[in-house]
């Protein structure tokens with residue numbers, strides 16, 4: 089069973105408060121989502137293996153450490169997952185970026201896939217899949233399936249806010265995938281929106297409502 093981590097770092101929690109606030113406008117919302125994604129990436133990458141190298145400083149030789157050639161990838165689930173991508177890639181510039189386009193049908197809640205493009209060497213990469221919202225879990229399950237179908241074996245899911253029922257659905261469908269969150273919320277409302285959540289993440293990021 090995949091593990092679930094909720095990041096309680098004060099900076100993440102402080103910024104999430106403003107992300108949730110309905111009076112936060114598009115510009116600030118977008119900046120805050122990006123900042124929280126970077127902070128979460130900082131935590132997620134704690135276990136990246138290091139290797140020892142030597143560099144010549146202006147004074148002498150220093151034994152230092154560099155990341156041991158691990159290949160990383162980021163896969164935002166379009167649209168809203170894109171809002172988390174820059175913050176991560178700024179931190180890990182060597183990461184390749186794939187895209188999975190999905191929308192949740194408002195009536196059936198089924199996740200409909202409309203676009204997939206991944207790095208060619210997906211089988212060698214460790215992927216972080218991003219989406220601010222994990223509601224019923226349908227979108228995350230389909231996105232992860234799609235990435236696995238193209239060879240990926242090592243996947244982490246990073247979301248800002250999740251409903252417990254969505255987490256359970258992902259854990260059942262993909263027991264090998266750990267889930268990283270800024271908050272675990274109460275549940276879903278009658279329209280399967282996360283409560284208290286933050287509203288429609290895509291619309292708030294892109295001002296489409």
Ligand SMILES: O=P(O)(O)OC[C@H]1O[C@H](OP(=O)(O)OP(=O)(O)O)[C@H](O)[C@@H]1O
Nearest residue numbers: 166167168191192223224225226227290
């Ligand atoms: O867990 P689920 O019940 O599948 O819901 C979560 C999905 O819904 C939202 O996307 P949406 O369909 O609104 O598309 P958008 O990102 O293009 O706005 C959100 O960004 C997730 O991808």
Ligand SMILES: O=c1cc[nH]c(=O)[nH]1
Nearest residue numbers: 223281282287288289
């Ligand atoms: O609360 C929710 C649920 C699905 N998608 C969103 O953007 N928000």
Ligand SMILES: [Mg+2]
Nearest residue numbers: 288289290291
């Ligand atoms: Mg949306």
